[in-house]
Amino acid sequence: MNLLARAAGFRNFQHLRAEPQSAPQTGAGLAETIAPPSSAPETVDQRRVERALRQFAPDGQLARWPSRRALQELCLWVIWSRLPAGVSMAEPAMNAHLNALHLFGDPALLRRDLVDMGLFRRAADGTDYRRIERAPSPEALAAIRQHTGLVDDARQQHREAS
Numbered sequence: 288m289n290l291l292a293r294a295a296g297f298r299n300f301q302h303l304r305a306e307p308q309s310a311p312q313t314g315a316g317l318a319e320t321i322a323p324p325s326s327a328p329e330t331v332d333q334r335r336v337e338r339a340l341r342q343f344a345p346d347g348q349l350a351r352w353p354s355r356r357a358l359q360e361l362c363l364w365v366i367w368s369r370l371p372a373g374v375s376m377a378e379p380a381m382n383a384h385l386n387a388l389h390l391f392g393d394p395a396l397l398r399r400d401l402v403d404m405g406l407f408r409r410a411a412d413g414t415d416y417r418r419i420e421r422a423p424s425p426e427a428l429a430a431i432r433q434h435t436g437l438v439d440d441a442r443q444q445h446r447e448a449s
Contacts, residue, residue, distance in 0.1 A: 296329065329425045336361065336430045340437065347438035349389040352396065360404065364427035365434045366397060367406045372418050381416040 292303040339361035344350040349366065353359050366388050376384070378398075385394035398416070401407040408417045423431060 331425045331429045333429070336426055336433060339365070339430050340433055343434060343437075344390060345437075345441050347434065347441065348387075349397075350391070352391055352393070359400065361427055361430045363397070363400055363404055363406065364423050365430055367401060367418065368423075368431045368435075370407075370418055372420060374417070376416045378413045378416065 288300040292298075292300045295303065297303040297306070335357060339353070339358045342349060342351055342353050342358065342362055343365070347369075349362055353362060366385070369388055370384055381398060382394040385397045386392075389397060398407070398409075402409045402416075406419055406421065408419055409415070
């Protein structure tokens with residue numbers, strides 16, 4: 288039930304049950320029962336975004352792989368944003384791009400998770416990787432924007448020091 292509640296935008300099943308608009312109604316289908324109100328703005332957990340951004344080195348590369356799945360997903364969104372859109376890549380090219388974006392030496396882990404999250408499409412034989420254009424969640428969007436700002440600031444400081 289927690290998985291269904293989280294897919295609907297709630298923290299857990301208890302959060303879903305605590306919301307007055309999510310109480311089951313007679314004849315309501317499952318989608319109507321757990322769907323969050325469409326007019327409610329989604330909030331950003333800034334602490335989670337900051338924790339995800341701490342996984343990155345000052346130059347913008349992912350320094351370590353977080354143990355928590357929620358942080359992993361935010362990190363994958365940041366990596367997704369830095370990979371080329373509309374380009375078909377073979378596995379070696381994909382690995383080269385991923386190696387430039389992380390420091391812990393496991394592009395296969397990142398490749399698999401990007402595909403599993405639905406951010407990349409992979410041919411069955413691994414000859415074709417293509418970025419899938421999706422709208423990031425509000426938290427992922429905040430992480431992408433803040434990461435881009437941090438990388439730009441680091442590059443500017445490097446230029447000034449040179």
